Amino acid sequence: MGQADMAKKTDVSRADIHVLPQTSLLAQSPYELRVNLGKHVPETDVRSALATGDMGFLHSFTTGATVDGPGVRVVAWTSGCMWRCTYCHNPDTWSMGNGIPVTVERAAQELRKYRHGLKVLAGGFTLSGGEPLMQHRFAVKLFAAAKAMGIHTALDTNGYYGDKLSDAELEHIDLVLLDIKAWDAELHKRVTGMENGPTLEFARRLAARRRPIWVRYVLVPGLTDDITDIGKIANFSASLGNVERVDVLPFHQLGKYKWEKLGIPYTLADTTPPDNEEVERVCTVFRAAGLKAY
Numbered sequence: 452m453g454q455a456d457m458a459k460k461t462d463v464s465r466a467d468i469h470v471l472p473q474t475s476l477l478a479q480s481p482y483e484l485r486v487n488l489g490k491h492v493p494e495t496d497v498r499s500a501l502a503t504g505d506m507g508f509l510h511s512f513t514t515g516a517t518v519d520g521p522g523v524r525v526v527a528w529t530s531g532c533m534w535r536c537t538y539c540h541n542p543d544t545w546s547m548g549n550g551i552p553v554t555v556e557r558a559a560q561e562l563r564k565y566r567h568g569l570k571v572l573a574g575g576f577t578l579s580g581g582e583p584l585m586q587h588r589f590a591v592k593l594f595a596a597a598k599a600m601g602i603h604t605a606l607d608t609n610g611y612y613g614d615k616l617s618d619a620e621l622e623h624i625d626l627v628l629l630d631i632k633a634w635d636a637e638l639h640k641r642v643t644g645m646e647n648g649p650t651l652e653f654a655r656r657l658a659a660r661r662r663p664i665w666v667r668y669v670l671v672p673g674l675t676d677d678i679t680d681i682g683k684i685a686n687f688s689a690s691l692g693n694v695e696r697v698d699v700l701p702f703h704q705l706g707k708y709k710w711e712k713l714g715i716p717y718t719l720a721d722t723t724p725p726d727n728e729e730v731e732r733v734c735t736v737f738r739a740a741g742l743k744a745y
C-alpha cells in the first residue's frame with residue numbers, strides 16, 4: 452500500500468469513528484428519516500471509498516424482514532440512488548451524504564452478530580437501498596464477507612449498474628431481487644426518470660449465467676397498473692428461465708412524510724394504495740405467463 456492509499460485509509464477510519472457513536476447503525480425500520488449523516492466526509496474520501504469499497508454509506512441495518520428474500524433477513528440499506536421514482540418510499544436514501552459512513556469491516560461485524568440465527572432460520576443478508584450498486588465496490592466486499600460467513604446473500608437492485616459487477620463477483624450473490632418498474636420506455640422514464648434498457652440487459656445476463664432472480668413490481672394505481680404493460684414484463688420475465696418468483700408490491704404511503712420533510716414535490720400524495728383484488732389481478736397476469744407471483 453502506498454502512502455497516498457494509507458492516508459486515504461486513515462481518513463476513512465476517522466470518518467467512521469467520528470459518526471458511529473452518534474447514530475445507531477441499527478434502525479427499527481427503513482422508514483426512519485436519516486439525513487446529513489455523512490455530509491462531513493470530505494469529497495476526496497467519498498471518491499476513495501467508492502473506488503476501493505473500503506467504506507460505504509448506509510442508511511441503516513434492519514433485522515427480521517421476511518419480504519426481502521427467502522427466510523428471515525438482515526437488510527443493509529445503502530444511501531445513494533441515481534433514479535427518482537415517483538413512488539419511492541425512501542427519498543432520504545437518494546443522497547449518499549445522508550448515509551452513515553461505515554467501513555466494510557464494521558458492516559461485516561454487524562452482520563456477524565446474526566450469522567447463527569440466520570442459518571437456523573434459513574434466512575440471509577440482503578443489500579438494498581437506495582441503489583446498492585451506486586457503491587458496487589463496497590457491495591462486492593460486503594457480499595464476499597457474508598459468503599465467507601456462510602450466509603445466503605441477496606441484492607435488491609434496479610439493475611441499472613449491473614454491468615459494474617464482473618461474472619466472478621456475481622457468484623457471491625445468491626439471489627438478485629430485480630426491480631422492473633415499467634416496460635414502455637416513456638412510462639419507465641415518467642416513473643423513474645431513467646431508461647430501462649440496462650435493467651433488462653442485466654436480467655438477460657443473469658439468465659445467461661443462470662443466476663436466480665426474483666422480479667419485484669410496484670403496483671401504483673393510476674401509474675403502473677396498465678395490464679398490457681404488465682403483460683410485457685411478465686412475458687419477458689418468463690422468457691428468461693431464471694425468474695423464480697414475482698413479488699407484486701402494493702404502493703403505500705409510509706414514506707410520504709419523508710417527501711414532505713425533505714421538501715421534495717410529491718405527485719402521489721392523493722394516490723390510494725391498491726386493494727387485495729387489484730394486487731391479485733396483477734399477480735394473475737404474471738401467473739398466466741407461467742410464473743409464480745405473490
Ligand code: SF4
Pocket residue numbers: 532533534535536538539540541542544580581582609643
Ligand atoms: S430505484 Fe429505489 S431507491 Fe431509487 S428512486 Fe427508485 S424506489 Fe427509490
